[in-house]
Amino acid sequence: DWRVTARKQSTHTKLFQEERERPVVVICDQSASMFFGSRGCLKSVLAARCAALLSWSAYAHNDRVGGIIFNDQQLLTIKPGRNRKSILQYINHVVALNNELSAETSASAPQLNRNQQFTLALKEACQVIKPGTLIFVISDYHKLDATGERHLNTLAKHNELVLLRCTDPLEKNLPTGGALPVSDGDHTFYIRGQDEGARKVLSNWDEAITNRVEQLSRNRDVNAWELNTNLDFEHQLAEISRQVSLGASSR
Incomplete structure (x- = not known):
């Protein structure tokens, strides 16, 4: 600023920061595997609440908000x-999709659709989301396959990507009580909580999903967080918000 510099006899500069709208897109999973919860709430409800709060928060910061x-x-x-x-x-x-979830509707969905919908949602995101967007993906990531990983890597190249994984305590550690009925919507069988083999299989399965999400986080500098049905929702999201800057202009 040459006028102030001349008057003060010392160099003064002006810094300008361009104000830009940043699109925010929230991808919300309401598939059959999300229709589960042993404490607190269902994973599908946790995802719905998270999607709503993230949307309103972005709106409060004057960002453009959309979703899948x-x-x-x-x-x-x-x-x-x-x-x-x-x-x-x-x-x-x-x-609407949350209210449609039930054991009956989950069983009626073709198995092919159940396995592909997450991948198709990520493919849709790659096609419609513009570079510079803040993207939240809320899911349990049970259906994340190699194709889905490629889509996430593509999204991470030119956007800020945040992976929010919905989990439940029962998916990580079986209680040691009696037999537990388990169903995939088509068949029902029983797992004995004290069976070390069953506990090991469950632990390995959960660890595999965790490792897959964490690998994406490491490879692409993506933020990855867990949301637990058994913990206070507002506290969990407040912690995430401290790390993710809603309302900031894209860089």
């Missing part, structure tokens, strides 16, 4: 917009 919601049979996309109508449309779709 999917279950075992449907895939819905809301383009980012900076208005309450877009957010309410997105949240209404989340609520």
Whole structure:
């Protein structure tokens, strides 16, 4: 600033920061595997609450907000917009798919669809999301396959990607009591909690999913967090918000 410099007889500069809208897209999983919870709430409810709060938080920071919601049979996309109508449309779709979840509807979905919907949602994100977007992916990541990983890597190249994995204590550690009924929507069988073999299989399965998500985080400098159905939701999301800057301009 030459005028101030001349008057003060010392160098003064002005710094300007460009104000830019940053699109925020929240991808929310409402598939059959999310219809589970042993304490607190279902994983599907945890994901829905998280999607709603992230959307309103981004709106409060004047960001444009959109989303992708999917279950075992449907895939819905809301383009980012900076208005309450877009957010309410997105949240209404989340609520609608959440309300459709039940053991009966989960069993009626074709097995092929169940295995592919997560991958198709990520493919849709690669096609419609513009570079510089803040992307939240809320899921249990049970259906994450090699193709899905490639889509996540593609999204991470030109966007800020945050992976939020919904978990439940029972998925990590079986109680040592009696037999537990387990169903995939088609078949029901029983697991004995004191069976060391069953406990080991469950532990290995959960560890494999955790490692897959963490590997993505390390390879692409992606933020990855766990949301637990048994813990206070607001406290968990507040901790994540301290690390993820909603409302910041894209870099």
